[in-house]
Amino acid sequence: MLKNDLKDIGAESYEILKDLDSIPLHRGQLYETIVTTQGPAHAKNAAPMGVLCKNHSQIILYLNEGSHTSINILNNQYFIVNITQDPLLFAISTLKDMEDEYYEDYNGMPYLKNTDAFFIAHTEDIKEVVREDKFGTTIIHVITARVDEIVRINKGALPLNRGIYSVIETLIHFSRFDLADSETKDKYWNRIKELNRVAQKVGSKKDKEAMHFIIKTLKENFKDLE
């Protein structure tokens, strides 16, 4: 459907990339993106979403049952992942419905006009998982999708990954640990454990290694941490 129908996308210049490594999205890391989908009656939807890179041509999404994104992807198969670091696009797509003026069209699919790069993907496999937490029971659709085409509009495009930020914030807490009273130490330590959880879930091998190194050093210096 897509390969033979590459239209002018309206950007001044753009390149077609060959795989996710070229963006770069790295295997095993989870990126903060905005997913755009086409609903019925020309209703477009945009939602911020974590996208796990499975390998150079497949991704995994975890969708809450009943969300617009979930309904549209289950209906359509096709969706677009927008790669951007624009804080306003993330805020607006979380807080409200984006009007039509935010979108451009790529082979009948909506993408975000101001994105730095995007790729179109289609579902290959759908699994249902039941998640139970303190808020109750949620059904999650685990979507494995194949990437069909990757378009880079801005040469400086870079996907957003929370791994390095978790490391930096942990180091900031680390630097203040020595001077903190015992209540503040507890607070910092809980925060570091949460940051480590994020880094292990979304980060690179180096992010994980850095977190292990920091936590090991802290535990050597402060024996009562666990």
Add this chain to the structure above:
Amino acid sequence: MLKNDLKDIGAESYEILKDLDSIPLHRGQLYETIVTTQGPAHAKNAAPMGVLCKNHSQIILYLNEGSHTSINILNNQYFIVNITQDPLLFAISTLKDMEDEYYEDYNGMPYLKNTDAFFIAHTEDIKEVVREDKFGTTIIHVITARVDEIVRINKGALPLNRGIYSVIETLIHFSRFDLADSETKDKYWNRIKELNRVAQKVGSKKDKEAMHFIIKTLKENFKDLE
């Protein structure tokens, strides 16, 4: 001193950039970097440090009196700012003294071998500020420095700024706000105020705007927040 003495820096290829905008470092934003300095008797030092971009050719550093970085810069005038997103370089330079093998030499100044870009700067102005907080009284040297030469080794070099990360984390809390009990709401709200403080201090105009938009929306939906 420097312009006429550009030696081979040992990297396979590199470019000289004309100003901070080209890296890009943007005016008014504070970036997480690693500053390398030369001490007496060939002792090199590396320390993670926030660098405020004053304009396209000047930066501001806030140095704790008595730190290695502070002593070396006051002695030497010259220092190097390394632009990297490598979590291990940040962790190692915070947690221990970096051995000589981590450094390369640029006109007699040390920079980090694995950095993506770096620039050399020299002090133009030094002010002393006394900061009082719960940990006691600290003397801060506020250094205004001029950038002499900018070297990009890796084309993908990008300085680290915590603004967008603060926005993303705020949006994650926002999404969970509805379902949270009142104690958890308090916790989220305190965290959001802290993230807003970070974004206003280090972020771009768009980061600040996004934070205002999120906080305004939260306050409209939950009247008792302050």
